[in-house]
Amino acid sequence: MNKIRWNAAFVVLTFCACVAVICYAAVKIDTAVTVSDSVSQDKFMIVLDAGHGGMDGGCSTADGKTEKGINLNILLAVRDMGRFWGYNVDATREKDISIHDKGVTGIRNQKVSDMENRLKLFNKYPDSVCVSIHQNTFGDPQFSGAQMFYSDKNANSEQLASIMQKKFVDNLQPENQREIKLCGSELYLCYYCENPAVMVECGFLSNPDEAAKLTDKAYQQKVAFTVFSGINEYVGQFENK
Numbered sequence: 001m002n003k004i005r006w007n008a009a010f011v012v013l014t015f016c017a018c019v020a021v022i023c024y025a026a027v028k029i030d031t032a033v034t035v036s037d038s039v040s041q042d043k044f045m046i047v048l049d050a051g052h053g054g055m056d057g058g059c060s061t062a063d064g065k066t067e068k069g070i071n072l073n074i075l076l077a078v079r080d081m082g083r084f085w086g087y088n089v090d091a092t093r094e095k096d097i098s099i100h101d102k103g104v105t106g107i108r109n110q111k112v113s114d115m116e117n118r119l120k121l122f123n124k125y126p127d128s129v130c131v132s133i134h135q136n137t138f139g140d141p142q143f144s145g146a147q148m149f150y151s152d153k154n155a156n157s158e159q160l161a162s163i164m165q166k167k168f169v170d171n172l173q174p175e176n177q178r179e180i181k182l183c184g185s186e187l188y189l190c191y192y193c194e195n196p197a198v199m200v201e202c203g204f205l206s207n208p209d210e211a212a213k214l215t216d217k218a219y220q221q222k223v224a225f226t227v228f229s230g231i232n233e234y235v236g237q238f239e240n241k
């Protein structure tokens with residue numbers, strides 16, 4: 001190799017080395033941004049609720065599988081994803097229980113106490129993101145698809161519900177044309193929550209095909225990831241403002 005070729009080779013090698021350093025630095029910067037984001041997200045508190053529990057099974061599939069266990073499985077997976085991502089996460093229940101006050105007797109009184117305690121937790125942390133997980137049911141088994149409910153107590157709840165509805169369509173149910181719905185006081189927790197809140201009806205247990213999916217552990221994980229993605233996108237939009 002003559003001197004000119006050596007010089008050319010040196011220039012090419014130097015160029016390649018520079019590109020490699022720039023690429024490495026870019027990866028390092030990207031990693032740093034990711035870590036920094038997860039740290040800054042730490043200030044966000046996610047409060048999760050698994051509907052029903054204990055004596056209250058909620059709605060059920062044709063073969064008697066109750067909603068409370070499905071809700072809990074999804075909650076536990078969302079909780080773990082949230083904590084892994086650097087959020088603070090609290091939950092109304094992490095077991096198959098009612099959270100009524102000790103000493104309260106009678107099913108009706110226990111239910112009232114249980115709902116009041118859930119609402120206390122939803123209103124406990126200012127600016128927390130609150131998500132209540134439920135399954136739906138209807139007399140006609142043909143109906144299917146997730147639907148989000150929100151209240152006008154907090155102006156941001158509608159946006160949270162919209163993001164969550166779109167996540168279900170994008171991730172799991174492209175045929176789903178349901179629209180988010182403003183709830184009334186019959187959805188106690190959702191209606192009276194002062195923080196941004198959404199009630200996630202993941203699907204219909206009265207629909208045999210959807211019930212088969214919703215009682216499947218792998219599908220529950222997908223639902224959990226969808227719920228977490230919705231929360232994460234909602235929080236991310238705030239951070240970019």
Ligand SMILES: [Zn+2]
Pocket residue numbers: 051052058059067134135
């Ligand atoms: Zn329910």
